[in-house]
Amino acid sequence: MERKSIAIEDTWDLSRIYANKQEFYTDLEKAKDLLSSLLQQKDSFLENDDQFLKFHQDETMLSRYIQKLHCFAHLHCDVEPNNQEYQTMYATILSFYDQVTSSLDFYTVMMIENSDKVAQYLEDEKLEDYRYSLQEVLRQKKHVLSQELETIVSKTSSISDISSQVFDALRLDYDPVHVDGKEKVLNSATLTEFLKNKDPKVRKEAYHNFFKEYKKFENVYAATLSGVMKKDAFYADVKNFEGPLEASLFDDNVPTSLFFKILEKANVQYRPLFHRYNALKKKILNLDTMYNYDLNIPLVQYQTKKYTIDECFDIILDVVQIFGEDYVNIIKKAREERWIDYYPHAGKRIGAYSSGCYDTNPYILMNFIGDYNSLSTMIHELGHSAHSYLSCHHQSPVNCDYRIFVAEVASTVNETLLINYMLDHASSEKEKAYFLYELLENCVGLIFRQPMYADFEHILHTWAKEGKPMSSQMITDLYYTKNAEYYGPEITMDEYVGYSCYYIPHFYYNYYVYKYTLGMTVALAIVSRLLNGDEKQKEAYLNFLKSGGSKDPVDLLKDALVNPLEDQLYDDAFHYFETILNEFEKIILDMSSTL
Amino acid sequence: MERKSIAIEDTWDLSRIYANKQEFYTDLEKAKDLLSSLLQQKDSFLENDDQFLKFHQDETMLSRYIQKLHCFAHLHCDVEPNNQEYQTMYATILSFYDQVTSSLDFYTVMMIENSDKVAQYLEDEKLEDYRYSLQEVLRQKKHVLSQELETIVSKTSSISDISSQVFDALRLDYDPVHVDGKEKVLNSATLTEFLKNKDPKVRKEAYHNFFKEYKKFENVYAATLSGVMKKDAFYADVKNFEGPLEASLFDDNVPTSLFFKILEKANVQYRPLFHRYNALKKKILNLDTMYNYDLNIPLVQYQTKKYTIDECFDIILDVVQIFGEDYVNIIKKAREERWIDYYPHAGKRIGAYSSGCYDTNPYILMNFIGDYNSLSTMIHELGHSAHSYLSCHHQSPVNCDYRIFVAEVASTVNETLLINYMLDHASSEKEKAYFLYELLENCVGLIFRQPMYADFEHILHTWAKEGKPMSSQMITDLYYTKNAEYYGPEITMDEYVGYSCYYIPHFYYNYYVYKYTLGMTVALAIVSRLLNGDEKQKEAYLNFLKSGGSKDPVDLLKDALVNPLEDQLYDDAFHYFETILNEFEKIILDMSSTL
Structure with a gap:
């Protein structure tokens, strides 16, 4: 199926985030300005409580922009991976995020070095919103090193994830499985099916053909698995x-x-x-x-049985009755405001997730095929989305x-x-x-x-x-x-x-x-x-x-x-x-x- | 062929290193005592030139013991890998070496911190032997960090060699090659032979079947190859x-x-x-x-043509005439004193090398089969051994x-x-x-x-x-x-x-x-x-x-x-x-x- 042949109400409405490309890049500029402003505040933000508050307000605002920009770009890319405009947006925001992380690397060390002063500021009523999250920063005291040491430790990130990279890159081929005298393809997906087969020979052959490959590459896997353990220990x-x-x-x-x-x-x-x-x-x-x-x-x-989207909603609304009207209304809103991108189509990302931020709806991507699993996935992801929706509507952006x-x-x-x-x-x-x-x-x-x-x-x-x-x-x-x-x-x-x-x-x-x-x-x-x-x-x-x-x-x-x-x-x-x-x-x- | 069926004069004589197990362990004890002594000198070895010299003399002596012990164990293991007594010796000396390295990790940092003093000591006649090697230590000044930083950098060794480990562990299987309608096994060794085949189809099939496997695992190799480059850059x-x-x-x-x-x-x-x-x-x-x-x-x-060992020596002695009598005598000694382990046999390490240290002969391991390549390998390894012999007889243990x-x-x-x-x-x-x-x-x-x-x-x-x-x-x-x-x-x-x-x-x-x-x-x-x-x-x-x-x-x-x-x-x-x-x-x- 092609995306364009899907009814509009069965796709998510991302225009509620940004109506057009221009709005995206306008927010990006605002984010860049905020970063410059934060860098200018580096030597002064700990001077008094007002400057301290201002710095954190700017930082929160910068985070909100980044999250919103990231959300818009990644959601679009997940359904239209070949759209170069969205790919550019996505690469742009990732690279901006890296820039932000490395330019603000002074923050934690300075907070820890001035933890007494910070603790004092946090007693102030006007910093109430920040109290929990900044106490979380101070809690790291014992584990934040000097700037010099932190710099070396942070540089190790370039060498510490090889184990995971290799694990992700190592794709194995499996010998086929014989079912009723016919050769069938074995892979992660079909393994599960073969293991449900009534014929014990099929189950055994599938299991053996699958895991003998892991034995064949056991020394590689031992290197990557022990590698990741050594990384965490380091x-x-x-x-x-x-x-x-x-x-x-x-x-x-x-x-x-x-x-x-x-x-x-x-x-x-x-x-x-x-x-x-x-x-x-x-x-x-x-x-x-x-x-x-x-x-x-x-x-x-x-x-x-098979379910349509509307039948799923009928059941889900029945199920969540137990939580009362507010919760029921959130689920209705998900359908009405088009939070969900339902159907699979060429190029769309597989699986399902709920994703959003303080300044967007909690969107859901899924690959609905109308079976019980689709229904179950839908109520699962709506659980995440309702949680996000309620958090964002009852907490400040810092704590949501x-x-x-x-x-x-x-x-x-x-x-x-x-x-x-x-x-x-x-x-x-x-x-x-x-x-x-x-x-x-x-x-x-x-x-x-x-x-x-x-x-x-x-x-x-x-x-x-x-x-x-x-x-x-x-x-x-x-x-x-x-x-x-x-x-x-x-x-x-x-x-x-x-x-x-x-x-x-x-x-x-x-x-x-x-x-x-x-x-x-x-x-x-x-x-x-x-x-x-x-x-x-x-x-x-x-x-x-x-x-x-x-x-x-x-x-x-x-x-x-x-x-x-x-x-x-x-x-x-x-x-x-x-x-x-x-x-x-x-x-x-x-x-x-x-x- | 079994090792015991080989004539004694065609095996190396390692009893010249240690006549028995007891001598090995006696030297190990002496080395342990030297390590304790060095650790006791940690706070004093920079105090004056005599203590400085004493420390380095002890350190040189410790190195000599370690090299000699290591040489004895590894040479034995390379021809008798299943002898548990030698395996134990080998594991023991490796683990002792690790202990030495980590216990003496203060050395370089302290030398650099006291480089002016060290430079002054080195002017003294009695430290002449050490002058070059210790100046080499001082040359590292710009690249030795504080003890605190060096400690973190040295800890990264546990995570930085995953790329090489994976590369070594990743062994591929190759589809067979068809020669005259028959399937032939393809591997690193046979690839070279297939590429010499007159039939272009054989060459192409061998090359393709070999390297298509590298393409199949390209993402793993890209991760390990870029990983090792990132390590060096780090x-x-x-x-x-x-x-x-x-x-x-x-x-x-x-x-x-x-x-x-x-x-x-x-x-x-x-x-x-x-x-x-x-x-x-x-x-x-x-x-x-x-x-x-x-x-x-x-x-x-x-x-x-085919050569016996003695024919090889006749030719080699003719070839090295050009260097004069001293060099010729070294080659003769190699045969007479049984420096060389010639023949391949079950369990013996493949390939060829020259290996030894200041307190041993420069031994040679090879897998002699009497072809021109064996002759060439023999004169090659004898080149290394003659170089080592001359160095050890004309230089002090520090500079050999x-x-x-x-x-x-x-x-x-x-x-x-x-x-x-x-x-x-x-x-x-x-x-x-x-x-x-x-x-x-x-x-x-x-x-x-x-x-x-x-x-x-x-x-x-x-x-x-x-x-x-x-x-x-x-x-x-x-x-x-x-x-x-x-x-x-x-x-x-x-x-x-x-x-x-x-x-x-x-x-x-x-x-x-x-x-x-x-x-x-x-x-x-x-x-x-x-x-x-x-x-x-x-x-x-x-x-x-x-x-x-x-x-x-x-x-x-x-x-x-x-x-x-x-x-x-x-x-x-x-x-x-x-x-x-x-x-x-x-x-x-x-x-x-x-x-």
Whole structure:
């Protein structure tokens, strides 16, 4: 499909950001003027509270321009990658952003050097808006070096990302898979399909043909994976952190105890629940030996219906009723004001995201094809957009951006509410089983698998911190062991399991995966309480959505009644999983017995 | 063949280093004591000239132990890799060396901080032996940072070598080549053979099947190649060098003008000679279109005789007569004292090298199979060993080690003298043509191809210095252009030429390749003068061999009457090439016409 053949109401309206090219470049000029002004203030902005405020107001304004300009250019490029005008805008704003970053590199060091004075300014009422974000700057005190050292450390960025670059550049070819005597193409996308095949030979061949390539290049992957671990250890070390974990958690001001609590809950206390689920799969599928790659065989054969965009909105509006009229109106606005670019077409970026800033709507890009997954993606991305919309309308520009740490809550809550809605409206036991299975699989990926990843990643980080040399043998042996423990006694490990760690991009993201678990756990706890009619939880959750990035993430979650430092949250989430598992087990065993 | 079945006189005698394991560990203990002693002297060694001398004497002694221990362990491991006792010794000495390096990291910074005092001590007669090497330490003044900065820079070593690690780890598979309807295995070794095949289809298929794999992984190679360039640019920048070229030449104290002179002579002034040679090949082979991969087809079909070890020595002793009795006796000693491990056997390291230190003989490892190449390798390695022997017997332990920059002179002189000997003793025009062709091919690789590599490498380094982003497209386009200019108008570039840069490890060695050219140019000039009976040159050359590393490399070469900063050296070398080419052209055209 070509973009121009899509109805205008099914595309996003970016003219609300800038009506024409001229407006873009006018704002760019204003941004440049602000940068010059900030540079002129370098030697004076700490002199008194008025100059201090003026500097930060200018800086905030500059950020707003940059974000708006960037938003306009990148959204356009994602749907019209061959439009050279937008490409030029995009390159221009990226290069301007680099210029801003390097010209303002004096800022943090000067703030830290004058932290007593800054702390005093922050007591002033007129700086209230800036209090939290500037205290966040001061919190870095122990980890900001002298200007001379910071300059060298910042120069290392040119050499420190080779591991990730190589990982991204290394694309493998896979031998084909034989299905009913025919050769079929194997790649990341088709692997998932082959692993659902009823024929064990197909599953095994697909798994082997895929991961034997990772074994073939194991020394390259060992170099890049250990390389990225060494990079994180290097930065943690030179920036005076105890280790890579402490360095990574610092930005979100999260204690390491939270990280270990998630691992303890998922990998120790509640892991038997996952083993029980695996055992159930083995029983239903009636397999003597169940390999790790057999876990993807669908337990329920059911074809969901197809949805139009309007039908999706009808369902979504029904689902979000629970949040009240304000939230419902935001969803309506998304359709009316054309926040969303729905359909796939030639050249359009794949996947889905929500993106915007203080001075734009929270736009959504998706590739809608009308299946249940499209519906689920839509309510997921609308969760992000509603969160952004509420934050921007209740917080100042300085405090509206929420962090990744809490970003997946709103989207996952919506997605989970949707499944529950589908369960409530299921017209057969089979349909119900299908959605329960969907929910279970969703949960497993986020609350069981990611903490196993996090455990593995943490050990690699620890090795790097200790300067231990890391061979592919060490890495793959470790991953094999972690997987064997994870899947439990009912499941047999394939010989290639150890090499499958080389396929996962998230290990390059510096302690990222545990955030998925936190997001899902929080969402499950919230949803289970909302579905029980907990009004206090509803209010607290809506306030959380309005709070943006005005506090530390942990404090935001505490306010949302989901304190991630306490056991209750995890116990609620895993018990919710258990409830779903009980329900599913009952239905699926009934169904099997009636077959 | 098994090692134990080889006659004892054809293996090296390492018992001259240590008669048993006990002696190795006794020396290791002595080295550890010396390290403790040096650490105790940290705060006092700059106090007066006696303590200063004592510290350096201890340090020299420590170095001698380390070198001797390392030599013993690595030579043993290279012929008996499965002997765990030697592996343990090797790992032990490497880890001790790391410990020494990091415990003595205060040294350079303290020397620089006290450079006035050090300069004064060096005037003292009793420090004469140390004068040159310590002045070399002081010369680094501008490039040694504060201890705090040096510590951070030294920590970057953990993240800066990922590019080289990945390059080393990335092993490719190649599609087979069809020869006479049969599939033949393609790899680095067989590629060379296929490119000599008379069938143009075989040559093309081999070249394409080989280099299409580099194209397939071009983005990985672009990341690693640009990565290593960024690394060099980073270190040059933080260590206050003008650029990577200046940083690389600094250690040898070589002016950049020398680098550019080599490029100018080889890539501009004398390149027409190479084009003439290519045109001659095209004419003799009678090809309408000659591709770059066609240049390896042998112009002379001739089978050299087989040699025993003793026959090789007879020839070599004849060849080196020109240097007089002392040199001849060194070669005899090499046989008598069993410096050489001749034959290949299961597990033995491939290739050939000369290796030793002040307190050992200059041992040689080779894989002798009795062909002309074995003979040539033997005289080449004996060139290195004679150079080391003479240096160690005429210089103090501080000044005996010569640098890479001048290391290839002695070996290349010998190799070139050998070819001339073979020419003199040739019994037919065909044999003569064969050795002339050998010499020409040898020269082309070193005096024409390497300067083209150096030019390409220098442009990549310059891009990195300027922070220019480097895509594979940019890199391969550049390499294509450089090759087209290099091969000249008679030769047609294959579409894969641009990707062949990804195959070459030397681009990871930081301005290494021009040193090959210098070594060969110097050797050609020396040989051509020696063969003209130039007695002054002979004396100067022998003195050069005795001078070790007692002066700057350029000064050593000046003393050897081959001043690398003057045109004369290059003009002599390239004219010598021209003479050989003239002679070869005459013979080969005569031979063709009589066919």
